Amino acid sequence: MKKLLLVAVLLMVVAVASFAQVSANVTANVNAVVTTTRLTDLALGNVNQGATVTVLSTVGAAASFSVVGAANAATTCTFAFPANLTDVSANTLPFTAQIPRWNMAAGAGASTAFGALTGGTTNSSIGGTLWLYVGGGVTAAALQPAGSYTGTLTVTVTQP
Secondary structure, eight states, X not given: OHHHHHHXXXXXXXXXXXXXXXXXXXXXOOOOXXXXXXXXXXXXXXXXXXXXXXXXXXXXXXXXXXXXXXXXXXXXXXEEOOSEEEOTTOOEEEEEEOXXXXXXXXXXXXXEEOSSTTEXXXXXXXXXXXXXXXXXXXXXXXXXXOSOOBOOOEEXXXXX
């Protein structure tokens, strides 16, 4: 009986001695939500037949957008412009875009130009903000039909 009890204890010791435990780390990255808000539209105003009107990206009349996201993060801004503005009768008015600009503080005057019409990448401020400014212009033909012409400028903002 003692031998049987000794064998049972030894088996329990061997079973406990062969037990192993391992752990794994659990990780997750939380990304800030990027919010882009249109502040002002690009209003070119009245254009006479045969005339050109241009609003620079560095003036207050430029279209403006605010971006709020991750602090000091690489921020890619992509701009898509209409080739033409159209009226209700499908008449077209050629649109010429200005190179978009960015600033870490509000104000188009001290802004920095992106490298291309399509935009580029810059960093957001330490507070996670960025302001974008876009200008452009139109040239009406000598016999351009009178009317109200519109188009859509699309801004896409991403952060990793």
